[in-house]
Every structure is written in C-alpha cells, then in structure tokens.
Amino acid sequence: QNDYKLWLQYDSIEDSELKQSYLDAFKAINVMGNSPSLDVSHKEISKAYHSFFNEELKTAESGDGLLILANIDQLPANMRSDVKSDIENINSEGYIIMSLEQNGNKVILITAKTDIGVLYGSFRLIKEMQLHNDLSNLAIIDSPKIQKRVLNHWDNLDRTVERGYAGFSIWDWHLLPELIKPEYTDYARANASIGINGTVLTNVNANSLILTEQYIEKVKALAEVFRPYGIQVYLTARFSAPLESGDVDTADPLNAEVRQWWKDKADEIYAEIPDFGGFLVKANSEGQPGPNNYDRTHVDGANMLAEAVAPHNGIVMWRAFVYSEDDPEDRAKQAYSEFVPFDGRFKENVLVQVKNGPIDFQPREPFHPVFGAMPNTPLMMEFQITQEYLGFASHLVFLPKLFEETLEEDTYVNGENSTVAKVIDGSLSNKKLTGMAGVANIGTAKNWTGHPFGQSSWYGFGRLAWDPYMSSEEIAEEWLKMTFTNEEAFIYPVTDLMIKSREAVVKYMTPLGLHHIMDTGHHYGPGPWVSNLSRPEWNPVYYHKADEEGIGFDRTQSGSDALSQYANPIAEKYSSPETTPEKYLLWFHHLPWDYEMDNGETLWHNLATTYQEGVEDVEEMVDTWNNMEEYVDKERFEKVAMLLQIQLKESKWWRDACLSYFQQFSGMEIPESVPQPEHDLEYYKSLEFPFAPGIRPSWE
Numbered sequence: 001q002n003d004y005k006l007w008l009q010y011d012s013i014e015d016s017e018l019k020q021s022y023l024d025a026f027k028a029i030n031v032m033g034n035s036p037s038l039d040v041s042h043k044e045i046s047k048a049y050h051s052f053f054n055e056e057l058k059t060a061e062s063g064d065g066l067l068i069l070a071n072i073d074q075l076p077a078n079m080r081s082d083v084k085s086d087i088e089n090i091n092s093e094g095y096i097i098m099s100l101e102q103n104g105n106k107v108i109l110i111t112a113k114t115d116i117g118v119l120y121g122s123f124r125l126i127k128e129m130q131l132h133n134d135l136s137n138l139a140i141i142d143s144p145k146i147q148k149r150v151l152n153h154w155d156n157l158d159r160t161v162e163r164g165y166a167g168f169s170i171w172d173w174h175l176l177p178e179l180i181k182p183e184y185t186d187y188a189r190a191n192a193s194i195g196i197n198g199t200v201l202t203n204v205n206a207n208s209l210i211l212t213e214q215y216i217e218k219v220k221a222l223a224e225v226f227r228p229y230g231i232q233v234y235l236t237a238r239f240s241a242p243l244e245s246g247d248v249d250t251a252d253p254l255n256a257e258v259r260q261w262w263k264d265k266a267d268e269i270y271a272e273i274p275d276f277g278g279f280l281v282k283a284n285s286e287g288q289p290g291p292n293n294y295d296r297t298h299v300d301g302a303n304m305l306a307e308a309v310a311p312h313n314g315i316v317m318w319r320a321f322v323y324s325e326d327d328p329e330d331r332a333k334q335a336y337s338e339f340v341p342f343d344g345r346f347k348e349n350v351l352v353q354v355k356n357g358p359i360d361f362q363p364r365e366p367f368h369p370v371f372g373a374m375p376n377t378p379l380m381m382e383f384q385i386t387q388e389y390l391g392f393a394s395h396l397v398f399l400p401k402l403f404e405e406t407l408e409e410d411t412y413v414n415g416e417n418s419t420v421a422k423v424i425d426g427s428l429s430n431k432k433l434t435g436m437a438g439v440a441n442i443g444t445a446k447n448w449t450g451h452p453f454g455q456s457s458w459y460g461f462g463r464l465a466w467d468p469y470m471s472s473e474e475i476a477e478e479w480l481k482m483t484f485t486n487e488e489a490f491i492y493p494v495t496d497l498m499i500k501s502r503e504a505v506v507k508y509m510t511p512l513g514l515h516h517i518m519d520t521g522h523h524y525g526p527g528p529w530v531s532n533l534s535r536p537e538w539n540p541v542y543y544h545k546a547d548e549e550g551i552g553f554d555r556t557q558s559g560s561d562a563l564s565q566y567a568n569p570i571a572e573k574y575s576s577p578e579t580t581p582e583k584y585l586l587w588f589h590h591l592p593w594d595y596e597m598d599n600g601e602t603l604w605h606n607l608a609t610t611y612q613e614g615v616e617d618v619e620e621m622v623d624t625w626n627n628m629e630e631y632v633d634k635e636r637f638e639k640v641a642m643l644l645q646i647q648l649k650e651s652k653w654w655r656d657a658c659l660s661y662f663q664q665f666s667g668m669e670i671p672e673s674v675p676q677p678e679h680d681l682e683y684y685k686s687l688e689f690p691f692a693p694g695i696r697p698s699w700e
C-alpha cells in the first residue's frame with residue numbers, strides 16, 4: 001500500500017503545533033473557474049488535506065485561512081494587482097503561491113498563467129506540507145527551466161519492457177480503450193507532481209502497429225486520462241511505417257508519397273488527440289530502419305517528420321544514439337561524427353536527443369561531446385532511469401547524483417561555465433526548444449519500480465528536468481521526507497546513503513574509468529571476458545582492452561583521438577594521464593599495470609582497492625539501513641534490507657570476477673587489504689542468466 005503511493009504518501013501530521021499552524025493558515029478552499037485541470041487540483045488538495053489532518057476540506061467564498069486557486073485571468077482585479085510583477089516573471093507552466101491580506105483576512109493564493117500552472121502550484125503547496133515547511137508567510141515563485149520534460153517508456157505492444165525490471169508494461173493495450181485502470185491516473189498524478197509533462201508510450205525499437213487506427217484509439221484513451229494533468233502523449237515512429245502499411249512501396253524521406261503518408265498520419269492522429277506531442281525516433285541504429293537505408297541523411301528523415309507534425313505544433317525528438325561505419329575503432333566517436341556536421345540544418349521543431357555520455361548509460365561516463373558542439377540545434381538530454389547497466393532493480397543507486405554530475409560538467413565551448421545544464425536549458429546558445437528525457441523504470445510491480453528506492457530516481461529525474469541546477473542532495477532529502485518520514489535521525493543518514501550509492505556502484509562495477517564490462521547482452525553482472533557478440537562494440541573486451549601491457553581505452557591522439565571531440569582545455573588536459581581526473585583515467589588512456597598513480601601505488605593496486613572500497617561502501621549502506629528500522633514500515637524496511645544484501649553479495653561478485661579476470665594480464669598479487677576471490681575465473685565465466693525477452697531485447 002505505502003509502496004504503491006510513491007512520494008504522494010500524505011502522511012498524517014502528528015505534531016500538534018505544526019498541525020494547528022496549518023489549520024490556521026488553511027481552513028477552506030475556493031477554486032475560481034472551471035476546468036479539468038482545476039478539478040484535479042482541487043481533488044488532489046482535498047485528498048492531501050484529508051490525509052494530513054483527518055478532516056474534510058470545505059469550500060468557501062471568503063474568510064480567513066482561505067486557499068484560492070485561480071488562473072490569473074479569473075482573479076479579481078485587486079488580487080491580480082498584488083501579483084502583477086511576479087506574473088511577468090513566470091512562464092506558461094510556472095506558478096505563484098502567495099500569502100495575502102484580503103479584507104482583513106489572511107489568504108493563500110495559488111495562481112498561474114495556465115490551469116496547468118495552477119496544478120503545479122497545488123502540488124507544490126502540498127509538498128510544502130509534506131516537508132513540514134511553514135505556511136504562514138508564503139512567497140513562492142517557480143517556473144520550469146526546460147520545456148519538454150518527458151518519460152520514455154521502452155514498452156513493447158506485447159507488454160514486455162525493454163530493459164525494464166519492474167514487471168510488464170503498465171499500458172494494457174489489449175484492454176484499451178475500454179478499460180481505464182486507476183493506475184493510469186496515479187501515474188499521471190505522480191508525474192504531474194514533479195512537473196513531467198510528456199510521455200512517450202512506446203519503445204524506441206518501434207512497432208508500426210501503434211500508428212494504426214485501432215491503436216490510435218487506445219492512445220487517445222490514455223491521452224484523455226493524462227490531459228488534465230498537463231501530460232502530452234508521444235509515440236515512437238518506426239521509420240519504415242509507410243512501407244509496412246502497404247500504402248507505399250518505400251520509406252524514402254524524399255519521396256513525395258512517403259512525405260504525404262506521414263502528413264496524413266499526423267492529421268489522423270491529431271484529429272483524435274489534438275494535443276498529441278509528436279514523435280520520438282530511433283533511426284539507423286541497432287537494426288532500426290532509417291533514412292540511411294535510402295542514402296538519405298538524419299536531417300532528411302527528421303525534417304520530413306517535423307514537417308508532418310508542424311501544423312499541429314508537434315515536435316520530433318530524433319535520437320543521436322547511432323552507430324557509424326566511419327569510426328569502427330571507437331564507438332564513443334560515432335554519434336558526434338554523424339550529427340555535428342548537420343548542425344543548424346534541422347527544422348525548428350526538431351530536438352536531437354542525446355544520451356548523457358558517448359557510449360551507453362554506464363555507471364560513469366564523461367559528458368557526450370555533442371553537448372556544446374551543435375550550437376545551432378536544440379539538444380535534448382536523454383538519461384536512463386531504469387538501471388540497465390547498474391544492477392537492474394536489485395541495486396540501490398540514486399541516479400540523480402549521476403544526472404547532476406553530467407549537468408554540472410563544463411563543456412568550455414563558450415569559455416568557462418558553459419555547463420551541460422546550460423546547453424540543455426537553452427541558455428548557452430539561446431535555444432527556443434528545450435527538453436530532457438528519462439528512460440522510465442516503471443512497470444506493473446506493485447511499487448512501480450521494483451526497488452523501493454528506484455522511485456527516487458524517477459522523482460529526481462522530474463525535479464532535474466524542471467530545474468537542472470538542483471542539487472541531488474536536496475532531491476534525496478525531499479524524496480525521503482515525502483516517501484518515508486520527516487525524522488531527522490532518518491533523513492540525514494539515509495540521504496548520505498543515497499548520495500554515496502552512486503559512487504559505490506562505480507567502484508564495484510567500473511572503477512577508474514572502466515566501462516561496458518557487463519555480461520553479454522543482458523548487462524547484469526560482470527562479463528569482462530565476453531568477446532563473442534556479433535558487433536565488436538558490444539563486447540567488453542573492446543572497451544577495457546586489457547592485455548599484458550596494461551588496461552584502458554586510449555582515446556588520445558595516439559589512440560582513437562575521441563578526445564579531440566571535446567573543447568579545450570578538456571582535450572588538452574585529458575591528453576595526458578597525469579592531468580586526467582582519475583575517475584576518467586581508463587576511459588581515455590591505456591596504461592601499464594604498474595603505472596604509478598597519485599597515491600604512489602600502482603594502477604593494479606588502485607584498481608583492486610577501489611573494487612574493495614565499493615564493497616565496503618555497500619557494507620556501510622547495509623549498516624546505515626539496518627539502523628533505520630524504527631522509522632520505516634516493516635514491509636518497506638525488510639524489502640530494502642533484503643535487496644541490500646543482494647547488492648552486497650553482488651558487489652563482491654563484481655570485485656572477485658573482475659580482479660580474477662584482470663589478474664591474468666597484470667600477473668600481480670591482489671593486495672592484502674583485498675580479500676582473495678572466492679572462486680576461480682572459470683566459475684564466474686560459467687554463470688548463466690536466462691533472462692526473459694525485454695530484459696534481453698529481441699533485436700540481439
């Protein structure tokens with residue numbers, strides 16, 4: 001029950017002084033105007049009120065302690081003038097929450113330029129109470145800094161979820177449009193509460209069936225549930241859909257009939273779903289069709305779709321996650337070389353969607369060099385909330401810490417302080433269209449995300465999409481208070497646990513800049529020995545390049561020269577191992593096992609001790625959590641405790657398997673402070689995981 005409610009627990013407020021102060025400030029509600037979004041705002045506030053105070057929220061026209069909800073257009077003139085200058089400072093989704101005097105009464109006003117702004121303000125007021133903040137003198141003005149804040153569901157129409165570890169897809173296509181599950185509304189509430197305003201319902205490895213009349217009707221039903229919550233639906237467009245429909249015999253983006261097909265398709269969708277968001281496209285990547293099949297470019301493909309949705313204010317999110325034959329020696333270079341030459345040639349309503357790093361959602365990657373390198377193209381950030389490479393839903397990893405690290409990185413393209421966050425919010429080169437996408441970790445699991453702490457990464461993604469300058473610590477604290485309890489003796493240690501969890505996973509999986517050494521195609525557990533996958537770039541050996549000489553990927557001039565895709569001073573600084581941050585050492589350099597590091601010890605020694613530190617970090621997480629029993633309900637306490645034991649066991653598995661494997665090449669002893677591996681290498685190699693389709697995608 002608790003676990004289902006996510007961060008919308010609305011725990012009853014027990015502290016009598018606090019409760020009284022809230023009841024003094026907030027006695028009744030007056031919703032001015034009428035709309036579905038105002039209705040759901042009213043409903044949500046009433047629900048929270050009842051839950052906090054065990055009292056029904058009354059409506060009233062006036063009086064002391066009144067909460068007024070109104071779009072600015074509905075406000076009486078005197079109140080409008082009270083917030084006149086603030087209104088100029090918010091955007092169409094922003095809101096104002098103000099304590100005001102009215103005819104001798106104290107009231108709280110939530111107002112905005114749109115009803116969705118009022119809804120966001122309503123969730124904010126509720127949150128102020130969840131956080132136990134003071135309500136007596138409110139002056140909150142807030143607007144999202146990024147426009148398109150979108151979840152990407154890698155959900156297939158058969159309800160498997162690619163890289164999903166929390167059950168099946170929540171979209172019950174078979175029973176739609178008739179059966180509208182309460183989960184759809186709860187999904188919308190949760191997303192609206194953190195400002196997510198878009199959802200791509202279908203997998204980027206797309207199925208063109210979703211674009212047929214039968215499915216559009218189902219999509220429409222979901223769009224209707226989401227609309228009052230300010231959430232637009234988007235679909236993935238399979239590039240070969242016109243061809244597969246049988247209407248035309250090509251999908252060439254420069255073919256007139258194909259262009260017309262997409263225009264007609266867009267018209268058909270918009271006739272049913274007038275606020276349809278647009279398309280997300282994975283083209284010419286991992287077996288997906290695309291414009292290259294017809295010797296056309298990504299620009300040709302994206303612009304064709306952009307033209308089709310433009311009359312309806314739709315957008316196209318065109319993914320930069322592509323491979324290229326041009327730089328076979330280094331996959332990290334491929335997206336840059338495929339996309340940067342097209343800078344400035346995409347239509348206005350195209351966002352190029354770029355993963356945070358140049359490889360693939362690793363525990364740690366340097367930022368993607370495309371950020372900053374396409375000043376004339378709107379770039380959308382793509383983060384992965386589901387933990388494909390980070391222990392699935394069995395490991396506790398608070399991802400906002402990872403997201404924050406990327407957003408804070410300095411690209412230096414316009415001098416110092418040209419951060420990735422500024423690329424994404426458009427401020428660095430004055431972009432009109434901005435966006436951030438998160439690959440969802442949501443499924444039919446009773447608690448939505450499998451691991452109870454997986455909810456915090458969903459929550460944190462939403463918060464960072466709203467404000468990419470937020471600190472991950474603040475996010476963790478908010479989430480913990482809203483999800484569990486406000487007790488300080490719980491909040492401080494568990495915030496700390498969450499913050500450290502990200503570095504822990506880096507240490508016990510891929511320390512010192514190692515990457516993509518996970519097992520075969522499912523990516524669960526260690527597999528540094530894997531070398532038999534059909535594409536060389538899918539094999540761990542391609543990335544760590546361990547041999548008798550050393551370990552690491554040389555991306556300097558003497559190697560793949562991927563470093564030259566970054567601006568100076570990065571390119572210069574990272575060209576020598578001495579001046580490369582240790583966290584990226586083996587990302588950029590191939591170094592001998594006895595290379596001496598800052599602490600005077602060899603690379604091998606540091607590799608081994610860092611693996612061990614990762615294990616010790618998890619031990620600390622286990623201890624911290626075990627001390628929290630009195631603050632958490634039994635069900636969630638025990639679930640997290642058991643999962644942490646799995647994480648501990650698997651951190652040792654990672655350490656032992658990787659050190660056994662790498663030791664064959666280093667020929668050096670495992671330092672004394674690190675336990676000897678429990679098994680021999682053959683044992684680790686022999687472990688098999690027959691994961692279900694979805695977790696292991698069908699394109700492999």
Ligand SMILES: CO[C@H]1[C@H](O)[C@@H](O)[C@H](O)O[C@@H]1C(=O)O
Nearest residue numbers: 154162163204205321360697
């Ligand atoms: C949806 O496909 C995924 C694929 O499962 C995954 O292993 C890889 O990380 O990225 C692909 C992508 O982002 O397109």
